[in-house]
Amino acid sequence: MTRTDSRTALVELSGVSKHYGNVRALEGVSLEVHAGEITCVLGDNGAGKSTLIKIIAGLHRHDGGTLALDGEETRLASPREALDRGIATVHQDLAVVPLMPVWRNFFLGSEPRKGIGPFKRMDVDHMRRTTRAELLRMGIDLRDVDQPIGTLSGGERQCVAIARAVHFGAKVLVLDEPTAALGVKQSGVVLKYVSAARDEGLGVVFITHNPHHAYLVGDRFVLLKRGTMAGSHTRDSITLDELTRQMAGGTELDDLRHELQRPS
């Protein structure tokens, strides 16, 4: 940990909690995101991963602990504010508007404009060209950026969303289970773009329940279990086997194995 503590983290959560009424969704979770690094958040269904994302993305406010951006303690009021502070979130299922053309999706919410007064309009040519160029840079060659984004494959859609975040100068990229619904090959493609984003100097929060995907690209690993932090490791302090074991249930799994042992 001492290696990077001298630098200020892009995002630093310490002891963050979130309750929905009487339900404790998150309790005392801490993590750091540094530029040019990938912080993986691992956890089973219901472990609090999506709550954590929503706090970083500005969709929900945390009610305990602190959230600091560039060392400055803050509380994000809206997704817009999170975006303005350089945090771009790619949500698992709500990343795109399926019926809209790729180029409209690419610039949604940050449309470039030209002209003055009532003739102020979107710079459509620029939008089409930029979308094509940015996607080509990520290795996606679209015949037609006018096709509805719903006609792209799941992996391609994730890549469009990542390319969008990179293009708009995000400093922190939050990815919600980007490989969850994908096959092996498409997952590989997405992981390649995740590391490409890291190489461009972005800090990445990579949420997943797949320790193999996480270990391929991750620098730090935070394990969540039922809303609490079950472990926090840097890459050099944990092996893939240990990570997989903890992810799979750790000691619970040992107990289970013991119980299920065949009588010899």
Next chain:
Amino acid sequence: MLTRPELGSLVGAIAVFCCFALAADGFLRASSLGTVLYASSTIGIMAVPVALLMIGGEFDLSAGVLVTSSALVSSMFSYQMTANVWVGVGVSLLVTLAVGAFNGIMLARTKLPSFIVTLGTFLMLTGLNLGLTKLVSGTVSTKTIADMEGFTTARALFASTLTVGGTHIKVTVLWWLALVALGSWILLRTRAGNWIFAVGGNENAARAVGVPVTRTKTALYTGVAFGAWICGQHLLFSYDVVQSGEGVGNELIYIIAAVIGGCLITGGHGSAVGSAVGALLFGMTSKGIVFAEWNPDWFKFFLGAMLLLATLLNTWVRRRAEASK
């Protein structure tokens, strides 16, 4: 190309045109053209904002009676305050836009479906139209304002007839064309248009990338109100008196025109031009049946059949677009 929302309705419109051109003797005459365009324009002026709202994922069932409310406010304010009719027209604009904004804000605050929210507004306005008119004028219609100052100029703007090459064209046709152009401009070339498609196509995704969802929807409802204001003023200045019970049921005709024109009833897809083609189909069918001297009872049958066909086509288009989802 197949994904152009207005394509299906355009094919339908050409078919209906040919049908009546053959079946009805007077249909191709220039004077008939004026009649058909007039009938289309009174629907079309409202179909444009209603289509935009539908693309944005919402309905407005209060649109039909709001037209009457707008006319009533304008007439009664002018009469009671004995002001220039233009003052009434201005007050009416403010009141009508306020009702539109009310719909939008209620929708955002209550998070109820727009069907329920605007059904409420629809019923309340229907009651207010009748109740207030009786309270103020003593009858179900307003008093004449034809002798008041400003009536002639207001009539020129909202209800005059222009003669173009021997054909009488109502000024509403110009309003209609202007609104179609404005609607298309907004949808295809402005940031607001991008937001309209987005809030109708996937509201959560739009919100997550920072689109102001509430503001967009409220603006769409105010747009419908603006259309209602134009239609209401036309109603007032072409007939001078307004019947307070009118307008009920028209909201569905606007919605039908938008749907026939290729708007997805679930939002996210459609066009302003499509709504115009839908309105034109409506105008051609309603007047064509008269020219062909058929029993007008058949009109609703045609309308229903066209609605079904158009919706089937749209659903098929959307399935193609979302095929790999």
